[in-house]
Amino acid sequence: MRFSDLVLKNNRCKIEQISCPQNDICCESVCKDGYCPLIHKSYIAFANIDNPNAVGEQLLYMAIDTVLYFGLIMLIEHDVFKKLHGMLMRMILGTEIEVQELESDVLMEKERVNSKIRAAALQQSSADDDIMLVHNLIKKFKSSFVAVKDISFGVAPGECFGLLGINGAGKTTTFRMLTGDEIPSSGDAVITQYRLGNEKHKFLAQIGYCPQFDAINETLTGREMLQLFASLRGVSRANVDNEVNKWLSLMGLQQYENRKCGTYSGGNKRKLSTAMALIGDPPIIFLDEPTSGVDPVARRNLWTVLTSIQKSGQSVVLTSHSMEECEALCNRLAIMVGGQFVCMGGIQYLKQKYGQGFTIMVKLRVVGISEKDVMSLKNEIENSFNTGCILKDEHQGLLHYHVTNPNTPWRYLFITMERVKQHFEVVEDYTISETTLEQVFLSFAKAQPPYTSVN
Numbered sequence: 001m002r003f004s005d006l007v008l009k010n011n012r013c014k015i016e017q018i019s020c021p022q023n024d025i026c027c028e029s030v031c032k033d034g035y036c037p038l039i040h041k042s043y044i045a046f047a048n049i050d051n052p053n054a055v056g057e058q059l060l061y062m063a064i065d066t067v068l069y070f071g072l073i074m075l076i077e078h079d080v081f082k083k084l085h086g087m088l089m090r091m092i093l094g095t096e097i098e099v100q101e102l103e104s105d106v107l108m109e110k111e112r113v114n115s116k117i118r119a120a121a122l123q124q125s126s127a128d129d130d131i132m133l134v135h136n137l138i139k140k141f142k143s144s145f146v147a148v149k150d151i152s153f154g155v156a157p158g159e160c161f162g163l164l165g166i167n168g169a170g171k172t173t174t175f176r177m178l179t180g181d182e183i184p185s186s187g188d189a190v191i192t193q194y195r196l197g198n199e200k201h202k203f204l205a206q207i208g209y210c211p212q213f214d215a216i217n218e219t220l221t222g223r224e225m226l227q228l229f230a231s232l233r234g235v236s237r238a239n240v241d242n243e244v245n246k247w248l249s250l251m252g253l254q255q256y257e258n259r260k261c262g263t264y265s266g267g268n269k270r271k272l273s274t275a276m277a278l279i280g281d282p283p284i285i286f287l288d289e290p291t292s293g294v295d296p297v298a299r300r301n302l303w304t305v306l307t308s309i310q311k312s313g314q315s316v317v318l319t320s321h322s323m324e325e326c327e328a329l330c331n332r333l334a335i336m337v338g339g340q341f342v343c344m345g346g347i348q349y350l351k352q353k354y355g356q357g358f359t360i361m362v363k364l365r366v367v368g369i370s371e372k373d374v375m376s377l378k379n380e381i382e383n384s385f386n387t388g389c390i391l392k393d394e395h396q397g398l399l400h401y402h403v404t405n406p407n408t409p410w411r412y413l414f415i416t417m418e419r420v421k422q423h424f425e426v427v428e429d430y431t432i433s434e435t436t437l438e439q440v441f442l443s444f445a446k447a448q449p450p451y452t453s454v455n
C-alpha cells in the first residue's frame with residue numbers, strides 16, 4: 001500500500017462513516033454491520049503507519065527546545081559561559097604580570113583600598129567613605145599582552161574620578177570590566193556591600209553607564225529610549241514621564257524627542273547616551289568620553305549637570321581626552337600608561353608634584369636657521385635659568401622648556417626671555433605660562449608607544 005493511500009484511508013475513516021464494501025481499504029479489517037465505523041485517532045501520539053497525522057513527536061521536540069533554550073538563556077544571563085571562558089583563560093594565561101615600580105600616591109591608594117577590603121571582609125568596617133572600591137583589577141587578553149595591570153582605586157560619594165590615558169591605555173577595558181562586559185582575569189570591585197564577582201546583578205544595579213560607542217536602539221525615539229531606561233532603572237510608572245521630561249530638557253533634546261534615535265547627529269546621540277546613564281539617579285555613573293563630538297555650549301551644559309548631580313551625592317567615573325573637561329569636573333584623577341596607573345591625585349596636587357614651576361614655549365623661525373644657532377640658543381636659555389630649566393620636548397620648530405623652580409619671579413622670566421629674543425634671531429616668539437594638566441599628562445603619556453595593540 002502506498003503512503004498516500006494510507007493518508008487517504010485515515011482521512012476518510014475520520015470524516016465519514018461509509019458503507020463498507022469488503023474491498024474498501026478503509027474497512028479491510030474492521031467492517032461491522034455493513035458499515036465502516038468512525039475511527040478516532042489521537043493527534044497527541046507518535047506518528048505511525050496507522051496514525052500518520054499524529055504530532056506527538058513535534059510536541060516532544062517543542063518541549064525539549066523550550067527547556068533547552070530557557071536553560072541557555074539562564075546560562076547566558078548568569079554569565080556562565082563568560083565565567084568558564086574567564087577561568088579557562090586564567091588557567092591558560094595565568095595571572096602573573098609584570099608591573100613597573102609604582103609612584104608613592106598610586107601605592108598609597110592601593111594599600112588604602114586593600115586594607116578597606118580586608119576590613120570589610122572581616123566586617124570591621126563598611127566602605128562608607130568610598131562608594132566604590134576597585135582592587136587589584138587585571139585583564140589579560142594574551143599571555144604577552146595585559147590591557148589592565150593591577151589597578152586599585154576608591155571613589156567617594158559625590159566625587160568625580162577621572163581616568164586619563166592615550167588611546168589604548170586601558171580605560172575602556174577597565175570600564176568594561178566594571179560594567180560586566182568583560183570578566184576580569186583577576187581582582188574585584190565592590191559598590192557599597194555588593195561585589196562584582198559574586199553579586200553582579202546587585203552591583204550593576206548601582207551603575208549608570210555611557211559607553212564609548214552609543215548603545216542605542218535606532219528604531220526608537222529619544223523619548224521612548226529614555227522611557228525604557230527609566231523603567232529598567234526602577235522609576236515608578238507614575239514618575240517615568242516626569243523623569244524623561246527632566247532629562248530631555250537638561251540635555252537640550254526636547255526638539256528631537258519624537259525623532260528616531262538613528263537619525264540623530266553624533267553629538268545628540270552622545271547627549272542621549274549620557275541621559276540614559278543618568279536617568280533614575282544611579283549612585284555611581286561611568287562616562288566614557290561623554291562629550292566627544294558634542295558642541296562647546298552643550299559640553300558646558302553637561303558639566304553643569306554633572307557638577308549638580310555630584311552635589312546630590314552621586315559619584316562619577318569619567319574618561320576624557322579633554323584636559324579642560326578633567327580640570328572642570330574631576331576631584332581626583334589617575335593617568336594610565338600601558339594599562340597601569342602611573343600617577344594619581346587631585347589636579348592641583350599633580351600639577352605641583354609633577355609640573356611644579358613654569359613652562360616656556362619658544363617658537364623658532366622656519367627659514368634661514370642653522371643647527372648651530374639652535375644649539376647656542378638652547379645653551380643660553382639653560383644657562384640663564386641655572387636653578388633648573390629642562391628641555392621637555394622639541395617638535396615642529398617649538399622648544400618646550402620646564403623651569404623647575406616655582407619661586408622664579410615672573411619679572412625675571414620675562415626679562416630673560418626678552419633679552420634672549422633680542423640676541424637670537426632664530427627666536428620668532430615665546431610664551432610663558434604655569435604648567436598645565438596637559439603638560440603633566442604629556443610627560444607621562446610619552447612613556448607609552450602611540451599604538452599599543454595586540455593585533
Ligand SMILES: Nc1ncnc2c1ncn2[C@@H]1O[C@H](COP(=O)(O)OP(=O)(O)OP(=O)(O)O)[C@@H](O)[C@H]1O
Pocket residue numbers: 141147165166167168169170171172173174212452453454455
Ligand atoms: N577584546 C579584546 N581583545 C584583545 N585586545 C583588546 C580587546 N579589547 C581591547 N583590547 C586591547 O586592549 C588595549 C586597551 O584598549 P582600551 O579600549 O581599553 O583603550 P582605551 O584607553 O579605552 O583607548 P581609547 O582612548 O582609544 O578609548 C588596546 O591595545 C586594545 O587593542
